[in-house]
């Protein structure tokens with residue numbers, strides 16, 4: 123529980139900027155809520171801030187370079203305002219710890235993902251002229267009693283963290299080091315938060331975790347001594363149970379979730395998706411590679427054949443129309459051209475609706491950095507990456523063309539970026555559809571007939 127304090131930060135304004143995955147955006151909403159309770163106001167104008175917090179990502183070197191550029195811009199603001207304080211949160215804070223305070227003199231405060239309850243004290247310290255840091259990771263923190271402040275939301279679609287950390291140790295990934303051990307949040311607090319959002323007018327929630335399929339909560343969850351009891355607790359709540367609990371809140375509340383792991387997603391989850399119309403027909407199932415030797419080096423703990431079986435289960439249980447997307451890494455340590463071609467052939471086989479593609483970026487401290495050599499030259503990584511991108515674009519277009527002349531139930535999320543005369547919204551399969559604005563409101567569900575498409579977007583009209 124938050125301690126009751128005097129509102130020592132009354133009249134102070136905080137500006138929060140978030141980078142990286144949806145978990146970071148969700149965490150920033152928790153941070154904002156903690157600071158609002160302490161008297162801070164939120165500002166969307168960085169120049170008006172007394173405190174700037176930047177919630178960072180460490181997944182790739184480029185992500186960290188961008189943060190450092192942003193910090194040098196904040197330094198220019200600090201020169202105009204001596205009292206301005208700058209804090210770094212999230213994965214980069216956790217990864218670099220004190221080093222960040224030494225390397226980036228502009229930074230006053232460093233807080234890792236499990237230290238946000240301590241932010242008021244850390245900020246107080248900076249106001250006395252000291253630098254402050256807390257990067258302790260927790261085995262139990264889930265922030266489950268904190269109702270996030272949705273300061274940057276469209277008030278229609280919301281993010282809900284259902285767990286924190288990751289126990290998977292994929293060899294390329296820094297997340298287990300920056301976000302700590304996996305822990306699941308109390309399902310009652312998740313349902314309460316989802317209900318609260320629905321009552322405020324939100325019509326979609328995305329349940330977030332690094333590996334949602336390993337969500338498991340039991341009354342023994344937060345006691346390390348009771349690990350054995352946790353493993354044998356027949357009354358524990360699995361991810362499929364949780365999905366069902368959230369789906370039952372109201373048929374008009376749509377549910378999405380991210381991210382699934384191919385080794386953990388179960389048929390139970392797929393059956394629950396099929397059973398409830400308001401659980402979206404869309405699964406992000408990162409493959410990372412289509413080659414078994416590379417998957418083993420990545421410590422993904424499944425094979426190409428296992429992965430293809432999971433795709434078959436999705437198509438058989440949820441249906442052929444289920445949207446499926448993936449992540450892929452090009453040029454992982456020792457990847458041959460033939461092994462890269464296996465990834466392309468996996469893509470050809472599945473024809474994903476969408477893929478997030480990256481070239482391999484070695485991260486300090488990961489298993490890959492310690493055990494393997496980052497030996498694929500940059501130009502080859504980039505060449506393979508562009509082949510993945512071209513392939514995906516072709517498949518996205520193929521999948522989108524299959525939607526033409528079909529009608530979908532679409533949640534209106536806002537105005538289209540390109541024209542205020544058009545609405546935008548997504549269908550259950552997570553495809554973005556743009557259509558002329560009519561008498562409806564943002565947050566309404568409408569039936570939209572798709573008339574044409576490109577590889578990124580469907581275009582249609584509302585059927586009255």
Ligand code: SF4
Nearest residue numbers: 288290291292295297
């Ligand atoms: S599942 Fe693997 S890639 Fe995803 S966060 Fe965990 S370690 Fe990283």
